[in-house]
Amino acid sequence: MRLEAVEMRRIEMSLVAPFETSFGIQTERDILLVKAITSEGEGWGECVAGEEPTYSSEYVDAAQHVLIHHLIPRLLGRELEAADVSAELRPVHGHHMAKAAIEMAVLDAELRARGESFGHFFGAVRREVDCGVSVGIHASIAELLVTVGSYLDQGYRRIKLKIKPGWDVEPVRAVREKFGDVPLQVDANTAYSLSDAEHLAKLDPYGLLLIEQPLPEEQVLAHAQLAKKVQTPICLDESIESAQNAADAIELGACRVINVKPGRVGGYLEARKIHDLCAERGVPVWMGGMLETGIGRAGNVAMAAMANFTLPGDTSASDRYYHRDITEPFVLHDGRLKVPAGAGLGVRVDQEYLDSITHWKQRVD
Numbered sequence: 001m002r003l004e005a006v007e008m009r010r011i012e013m014s015l016v017a018p019f020e021t022s023f024g025i026q027t028e029r030d031i032l033l034v035k036a037i038t039s040e041g042e043g044w045g046e047c048v049a050g051e052e053p054t055y056s057s058e059y060v061d062a063a064q065h066v067l068i069h070h071l072i073p074r075l076l077g078r079e080l081e082a083a084d085v086s087a088e089l090r091p092v093h094g095h096h097m098a099k100a101a102i103e104m105a106v107l108d109a110e111l112r113a114r115g116e117s118f119g120h121f122f123g124a125v126r127r128e129v130d131c132g133v134s135v136g137i138h139a140s141i142a143e144l145l146v147t148v149g150s151y152l153d154q155g156y157r158r159i160k161l162k163i164k165p166g167w168d169v170e171p172v173r174a175v176r177e178k179f180g181d182v183p184l185q186v187d188a189n190t191a192y193s194l195s196d197a198e199h200l201a202k203l204d205p206y207g208l209l210l211i212e213q214p215l216p217e218e219q220v221l222a223h224a225q226l227a228k229k230v231q232t233p234i235c236l237d238e239s240i241e242s243a244q245n246a247a248d249a250i251e252l253g254a255c256r257v258i259n260v261k262p263g264r265v266g267g268y269l270e271a272r273k274i275h276d277l278c279a280e281r282g283v284p285v286w287m288g289g290m291l292e293t294g295i296g297r298a299g300n301v302a303m304a305a306m307a308n309f310t311l312p313g314d315t316s317a318s319d320r321y322y323h324r325d326i327t328e329p330f331v332l333h334d335g336r337l338k339v340p341a342g343a344g345l346g347v348r349v350d351q352e353y354l355d356s357i358t359h360w361k362q363r364v365d
């Protein structure tokens with residue numbers, strides 16, 4: 001397969017409700033999409049980088065720049081498969097979300113051309129996946145309980161509460177008190193330090209599935225030390241940027257669970273390696289989310305159907321994020337989403353709607 005051109009575009013999408021985390025509030029997303037145009041057909045990729053470098057060092061303007069000037073030129077006009085992309089891009093350090101987007105587009109083109117779905121390619125063992133929902137920081141406990149109640153009514157099988165210092169034990173206690181033993185976990189997005197260990201241990205009585213990324217991403221050893229002071233299993237998100245990181249963190253005792261985000265680790269193929277090595281080591285994984293459109297969601301749901309994705313993912317329905325998706329919407333049925341069965345990502349992009357929300361477009365060839 002030869003990569004002939006890449007069409008890049010930026011789209012603006014409003015979130016149905018503001019989403020607050022320990023690193024800021026988001027009300028809309030400015031998303032970079034890439035379309036690989038190959039000798040065998042086209043494929044889509046979604047870049048999960050946010051507008052600001054606040055989740056990690058990556059951000060959407062930088063992803064756009066590095067794709068145009070450093071990544072796409074290394075691939076254009078070449079005979080390649082998705083499996084070759086990460087090796088071709090190795091001279092460029094970092095920029096995993098940008099690399100993941102182009103690898104995803106090449107993989108989609110390749111699989112569409114041979115009529116194979118992402119799910120089949122990953123070795124999916126289920127046709128639908130259990131879904132959780134990530135609940136932002138709210139202005140009050142009363143408002144939080146309304147939001148959580150509504151998600152439970154919709155059928156979500158697990159609740160994840162975003163926490164930060166000053167918004168942690170109280171919201172967890174309130175949710176447990178009102179909703180009993182629903183599967184519950186928390187995500188701190190690096191907001192604590194090891195000196196908060198005693199405070200974080202106050203979450204132990206609430207029987208949480210896990211606490212996600214309590215400490216800064218580079219503090220892997222400190223997570224292992226924290227793990228000795230809290231009973232709740234520690235899960236890493238931001239710290240895990242590669243299969244090598246994952247193996248090291250597990251060996252060190254820094255985490256008992258891993259949140260897999262294909263964008264964060266440089267693509268679906270590296271994410272698959274993380275799944276496999278965690279399976280070998282008896283470490284469960286779950287599919288994270290970055291507020292994706294239907295394009296990214298399709299790939300994530302397909303990967304979440306792999307055997308060792310044993311915890312519900314942040315793979316929520318389209319209407320949890322957007323009033324109108326750019327593909328056919330993902331709809332929750334009994335707390336689950338269906339794995340697309342069609343070729344490649346198995347979703348169709350609504351071209352007319354996409355064009356109406358596109359604010360920038362460039363063809364690189």
Ligand code: OSB
Pocket residue numbers: 055133134187189237288289290291292314315316
């Ligand atoms: O830490 O998991 C995170 C969204 C943006 C950036 C980081 C995170 C999140 C979420 C939302 O928690 C998950 C979703 O897409 O539903």
Ligand code: MG
Pocket residue numbers: 187189212213237238259
């Ligand atoms: Mg997280």
